[in-house]
Amino acid sequence: MSSLLKISVSILLLFLSVTASGNPYRFSAGAAEAGMGSFCITGNGFWSSFRNQALLGFNNSFSAGANYENRFGISELGTRTAGMIIAADRTSLGIVYSHFGYPDFRREMGGISCGMALSDKISAGVQIDYFSEKTSGEYDNNRILTYEAGLLIIPSEKIRVGIHIFNPVPNSLRKSSLPSTLRAGAGIELSKVLYAGAEAEMSSGEKLILRTGFEYEAFKKFWLRGGFSSENTSFTFGTGYLFKSIKLDLSFATHERLGVTSSVSLIFKIH
Amino acid sequence: MESGDLFFNLCGTLRLLCGTLCNNRITINLQLILTKKYIILFKAVKFGFTYYRKAILFITAIILSGISFCQNEKLSEIIINIAEDMASEESDPEAASLFIEQLQELADNPVRINSDDETEISRLFFLSDFQIKALANHVRSSGKIVSVYELAGIPGFDRQSAELVIPFISLEARTFSISDSIRIRNTLLSNLIFKPGEKDTASPGSPLKILTKYRFLAGHLEGGFTFEKDPGETFFTGSPPLPDFLSAHLAWSAKGIIRKIIVGDFAARFGQGTNINTGIRTAISLTAPGYMPGRDEIKAYTSTDENNYFRGAAAEFAFRKIGLLLFWSQNKIDAAIGSVSDTSMFFIENLYLSGLHNTSSSMLKRDALTENTYGMNFTCNFSSVKAGLSLSENRFSLPFNSEKENPEKLFDFEGTRNRIVSAYYNSLINRILLYGEFSMNFPRNFALIQGITLRPSDRLSINFLYRNYTPGFTTFHGNGPGSGSSTSNEQGLLGNFTFEAARHFFISAGCDISKHPWLRYRSSFPSLGKKEEIRLRYLPSEKITFDLSYYFRYSMYNNVETTGIAGVEENRSRTIKVQIKYSPNESLSAATRIDHKVAEPSGSKGTLLSQDLIWRCRQVPVTLWFRYCIFSTRDWDSRLYTYENDLLYSFSIPALSGEGSRSYAMLKWEVGDYAELRVKYSITSLIENVNDFQDRDEVKMQFRVWF
Numbered sequence: 010m011s012s013l014l015k016i017s018v019s020i021l022l023l024f025l026s027v028t029a030s031g032n033p034y035r036f037s038a039g040a041a042e043a044g045m046g047s048f049c050i051t052g053n054g055f056w057s058s059f060r061n062q063a064l065l066g067f068n069n070s071f072s073a074g075a076n077y078e079n080r081f082g083i084s085e086l087g088t089r090t091a092g093m094i095i096a097a098d099r100t101s102l103g104i105v106y107s108h109f110g111y112p113d114f115r116r117e118m119g120g121i122s123c124g125m126a127l128s129d130k131i132s133a134g135v136q137i138d139y140f141s142e143k144t145s146g147e148y149d150n151n152r153i154l155t156y157e158a159g160l161l162i163i164p165s166e167k168i169r170v171g172i173h174i175f176n177p178v179p180n181s182l183r184k185s186s187l188p189s190t191l192r193a194g195a196g197i198e199l200s201k202v203l204y205a206g207a208e209a210e211m212s213s214g215e216k217l218i219l220r221t222g223f224e225y226e227a228f229k230k231f232w233l234r235g236g237f238s239s240e241n242t243s244f245t246f247g248t249g250y251l252f253k254s255i256k257l258d259l260s261f262a263t264h265e266r267l268g269v270t271s272s273v274s275l276i277f278k279i280h
Numbered sequence: 281m282e283s284g285d286l287f288f289n290l291c292g293t294l295r296l297l298c299g300t301l302c303n304n305r306i307t308i309n310l311q312l313i314l315t316k317k318y319i320i321l322f323k324a325v326k327f328g329f330t331y332y333r334k335a336i337l338f339i340t341a342i343i344l345s346g347i348s349f350c351q352n353e354k355l356s357e358i359i360i361n362i363a364e365d366m367a368s369e370e371s372d373p374e375a376a377s378l379f380i381e382q383l384q385e386l387a388d389n390p391v392r393i394n395s396d397d398e399t400e401i402s403r404l405f406f407l408s409d410f411q412i413k414a415l416a417n418h419v420r421s422s423g424k425i426v427s428v429y430e431l432a433g434i435p436g437f438d439r440q441s442a443e444l445v446i447p448f449i450s451l452e453a454r455t456f457s458i459s460d461s462i463r464i465r466n467t468l469l470s471n472l473i474f475k476p477g478e479k480d481t482a483s484p485g486s487p488l489k490i491l492t493k494y495r496f497l498a499g500h501l502e503g504g505f506t507f508e509k510d511p512g513e514t515f516f517t518g519s520p521p522l523p524d525f526l527s528a529h530l531a532w533s534a535k536g537i538i539r540k541i542i543v544g545d546f547a548a549r550f551g552q553g554t555n556i557n558t559g560i561r562t563a564i565s566l567t568a569p570g571y572m573p574g575r576d577e578i579k580a581y582t583s584t585d586e587n588n589y590f591r592g593a594a595a596e597f598a599f600r601k602i603g604l605l606l607f608w609s610q611n612k613i614d615a616a617i618g619s620v621s622d623t624s625m626f627f628i629e630n631l632y633l634s635g636l637h638n639t640s641s642s643m644l645k646r647d648a649l650t651e652n653t654y655g656m657n658f659t660c661n662f663s664s665v666k667a668g669l670s671l672s673e674n675r676f677s678l679p680f681n682s683e684k685e686n687p688e689k690l691f692d693f694e695g696t697r698n699r700i701v702s703a704y705y706n707s708l709i710n711r712i713l714l715y716g717e718f719s720m721n722f723p724r725n726f727a728l729i730q731g732i733t734l735r736p737s738d739r740l741s742i743n744f745l746y747r748n749y750t751p752g753f754t755t756f757h758g759n760g761p762g763s764g765s766s767t768s769n770e771q772g773l774l775g776n777f778t779f780e781a782a783r784h785f786f787i788s789a790g791c792d793i794s795k796h797p798w799l800r801y802r803s804s805f806p807s808l809g810k811k812e813e814i815r816l817r818y819l820p821s822e823k824i825t826f827d828l829s830y831y832f833r834y835s836m837y838n839n840v841e842t843t844g845i846a847g848v849e850e851n852r853s854r855t856i857k858v859q860i861k862y863s864p865n866e867s868l869s870a871a872t873r874i875d876h877k878v879a880e881p882s883g884s885k886g887t888l889l890s891q892d893l894i895w896r897c898r899q900v901p902v903t904l905w906f907r908y909c910i911f912s913t914r915d916w917d918s919r920l921y922t923y924e925n926d927l928l929y930s931f932s933i934p935a936l937s938g939e940g941s942r943s944y945a946m947l948k949w950e951v952g953d954y955a956e957l958r959v960k961y962s963i964t965s966l967i968e969n970v971n972d973f974q975d976r977d978e979v980k981m982q983f984r985v986w987f
Contacts, residue, residue: 130864160893162870164823164862172870172891174908177943180965180973189941191889191910193872195860209874211889211910214939214967217874 034140034153034187035060035175036107036118037078037088040274044247044260045222046236050171050208051161051196052224055256055276058103058124059092061173061192062134063161065101065124068094074276081268085111099126103136113145130163138176140187153185167198171208188212194220202226234260241265247272254278356444357817357827357859359383359406360923362565365831367921367933374585374633375765379560380931381583383448388467388928390450394424402575404445405560406568409706409713410735411436425451435738439819440778440786464498469984471927473511476977483512483638490515491929493582503530503544508584512638517646524637527589529580540596545581545589548607550657550670551704552717554727554749554760554767558588563731563745563761566776566790566813567829574704574715576657576668578605584929586635587613588757590653601661608654612647617678627681650677653757664709670702670719674756688799691751691769698754711735717760725752727760727767739780747772751798763794763809771795786817804846807836824862831855852880853917867896879917886913888920888936901950905960908943911936927958927982940966940974958982 039056042049049057051064055074058064073093080086092105103122110116117140124134135158142151159173175190194208205223222236222245230251237244247260256276261269366376382405391403396419401412414436419425428449431442473489480487489511495504507523509515517524529544547558552574558581562574578594590609597604614632619625632645655672675697682692704717713733720726731745747762751769760767761774776790794809812832819825832854839847855877863869871892878885890909897903905925913919919937925946926932936942944962951957963977 128865131868160870162862162864162868164864165821168824170860170862170870170872172872172893174891177908177941179963179975179977180940180967181975183973186967186973189910191891191908191941193889193891209872209889211887211912213910213941213965214912216912217876217887217889 034116034118035190036090036105036109037076037272039074039076039090040078040247040258040260040272041224041232041234041249041256043078043262043270043272044234044236044245044249044258045206045224046220046238046243046245047262048194048196048206048208048220048222048236050159050173050192050194051169051206052204055092055094056090056274058094058101058134059105059120059122059136061159061161061171062103062122062124062136062157063132063159063171063173065094065103065122065134066099066126066132066161068101068124069096069098070094071096071279072276073279074274076272076274078270078272080270081264082271100124105136115143117141124159132161134159151185153187155187168195169197169206170195188214238262241267356440356447357825357861358440358444358565358568361815361829361857362568363923363931364921364933366564367923367935369764375560375564376933377931378583378585379564381929382560384928384931385582386448390448391445392452393445393449394419394451396420399577404448405575406444407441408436408733408741409708410711410733410741411441413708427451436735438739438780438786439784440780440817443819464496466987467493467495467984468987469493469928469982471930471980471982473930473978473980476979480512480638484643485509485512485514485638487511491584493929495582500534501530501532502580504528504580504582506582506584508586510636510638513636517637517643525584525586525635527581529582531580537597537599538595539598540578540594542578542580542594543592545591546578546594546607546609547581547583547589548578548594548605548655548757550576550605550655551668551702552715552729552760554717554719554729554755554758555670555700555702556655556657556672556755556757557759558585558590558757559759561759561761563774566774566792566811567778567788567815574706574717576603576605576659578607584635587631587633590757592653603657603659603661605657607656610650610652613649613651614642614645614647615649615678616645617648618681627679628676629681651675651756665705665707667705668703670704671700672757673697673699688801688804691798693754698756700755700758719753719755719758721754725750725754727753727755727758729760740777741779742777743775745774747774763792763811764800769796769798769800771797784819786819787815788817789814802837804838805836805848808834809836810834823864824860827857827859827861829855829857831857849881851917854878855920867898869894873922875920875922877913877918877920882915882917884914884918886918886920886937887911888922890922894925903948905944905946905948907945908941909936910941912939913937924962927960927980928984930980930982932962934964936964938966938968940964953986955983955985957984 038047038049038060039054041054042052042056049060055072056076058068071094076090078088088107088109090105090107092103095102101124105120107118108115118138120136120138122134122136124132126132135156138155138157140153144150155176155178157173157175159171162170164170171194173192176187177189190210190212192208192210194206196204196206198204203223203225207219207221210218219239220236222234225233227233232249234247235245242265243262245260245262247258249256249258254277258274260272263269363376363380366379369375386403392400393415396416398412398416401415414434418434428446431437431445432439471491474487478487490509493504493506496502505528508525509523513524516522527545529542529546531540531542533540549557549559552562578596581589590607591611592607592609594607616629616632617626618629620627628649637643637646652675653672655670657668657670659666659668679696680693682689682694684690698721700719700721702717702719706713706715711734716730718726718728728748734742745761747760748771749768753768755767758767762770762772764770772792772794774792776788778786778788781787790813792811796803796807798806813829815829817827835851837849837851839849855875857875859871859873861869861871873890875888888909888911890907893906895904907924909922911920913936916937919935921933921935924932924944934942942964944960946958946960949957960980963975966974968974
């Protein structure tokens, strides 16, 4: 009876995790990005670099960060993420680890990424991902190796366009049903203190998701953020503060039926 | 064979090909050697793709994306939208292919806009009469156009229409010299298309599709041949053994009284095309900036439609303001032949137009009917009016015998002879262009067209076109403006406008209402159709463009779910397309596109997100096209069409239905001024169920050489 209950809860939680994300295998955006409706394809944020690796090409600071996402206030649906960016001139390396779930169902992801500025206007990046999915009971455990890649184009001084593909592997080379995802979006610097953008995402077998968000530097080193995602009609808002070399971000995202998801992130800018 | 060996073999073969061409010692014998190497190359690549194709594609794409930069090789969004719209028309499946083929002919043989010759400029068939005259006048009065950016400043043109013509024009003026008439310029093109791993044991031939075109030009003389083999067809058929489709021509053109003489295969078009038009029909798009004018021409046939062309001789004469075109043709075409029971009398059940001869029944239809056609076209140019008179007659070796008991076929043609007489005109008065055509075949069947184009200002263009084709009107080589493939059984009114609402911002909209007074395919009742389009284009700079379009389609068909007398099913579809193109520099361009379609009455929805990249490598003459597209449609009703860059004389606008992804990579390598190699690999990955995946892939290769 106990194992049946565990399995039922696992399936329910899996359903909830799928409900809350277009592609459940993509790790959650950081708190800063989550506050902007998860718009992160062209942003300068730390976590954006792991959602579009091309952004690493223009990232020239050595930094490390940790993020915790508490989905709908259910600890079993929490996602813990840690990452590090090692910058070297026009090339940066990134390492990320993410853990979702609880002992009876957990999904872990590890990734190594590299981004390179090909010119002043173009940058490209790629990330190798390893997923491990473990379920208690008689269910199979999954281990998947795949890749994702991104491109950042700067057609004009204030406009940035981002393109990202995740797991673009033909069916005949797949060993699991890991979805493929395509994202594209653009951001515009409306003023020195206001950045806004929108992106579209589509995963195989899923509906199109539109996201839009903005970041406003209300005071020096203090940001306010807001956004909207068509996925579950979610409105988001957040805030961030930079204290010396430590940045703290908080965000809240609504769900039309399941409540609020909160995120907190700490980023250490080493140099 | 190891995959590494395979790659080295491929590279070696390519190097051999390049070396051979760069040495500039191309003779007929070398062509044979080239052909052998070509075959080895194809076999090697086919082998590679059979075993390692996906891995090779993605590794290659990643490597190339790392080393390449970008380029500006792109068709106007308007043309792509027209092609996609035509591909979605069930009633005229060949129209998109014909349209693309005509564009590719133009790309292959660009229009010399500095020649100030209106006939030459009118080869840009999507321009309006206003634009053709304005362009010729500009060259006459201001001299040669030195940059394509000048085009947008010519009256009647804007940035949108300039963008439309750029891929199809050359700034060289046509000048003939003695050396030109001595020098022979040859072009040889060969396409090979196959689906790796696909075996069709039911067909007599291999699954390869092969196309070869050869063309030479020597001063006023030009000639060439085309041969094609479709998948499943045998390469040689008949006695003597010849390719399944073989077409050849020899043409001479000059500027005297005798303008052109063609012997062999040719295409023709008179006026608005209700009598003779073997090419694309006019008024193909509701929101195109220009409007396709009617025109008179004969030209060498280089296309691959296996039935709609003429084989014989044609001549064009001109004297002052009078023009005369004469032609005669005898051609064997495909048809299904039936016989009257208990007699030896044969008759034509229907014409077979697909051109495929890969089953025993389709091979029986091949060249089953002899068609004799002759005709003339006389035109007279007055100061502001051009008038023309056409006559054509088809004679068939067997009679048509329609099934009169089938009400849908009540008005179908019967007998062995069809004669059409047409009169047409167009008149340009200030900023108003009036044009019309009346065609008649006997008894009392007619086709009537009347149109008007208004250009109240350089920023606004308005068009109206009325058409009325009686159900019994029959034309075998005509193609008038309309909503379907047949110039028959249709009454309709089309109206549209294009407006430059603000700087760099264009609005165009159109509506076409058609009525079919008699029954037609899948409509056992008189029916209605309607098309509406609205398009917004914002072109803020050379580097970024925004397109937003909305399409509405309405049609009436039989309700297949009812028994007995067919019920009426009203189909409606609404599509929204958003596209953004951006280009940070001259060698990279990218496009992101979202399509969303809702089809009724099923309520089915379809969505796609697509990303295109085009790179041109600066170090070597290599261009790479890459697309990744994810789509999700509930069923076939909400399918979506996306135009793809392809080989020359091949086109691809796949209908995406179900859930999955579609991607392709194409590489073009220009080997000096002598040769060009293109390779395209495309794959559609479909998710049928949770654990049921399908891949459909295709390899296309093209080799072109100039000598």
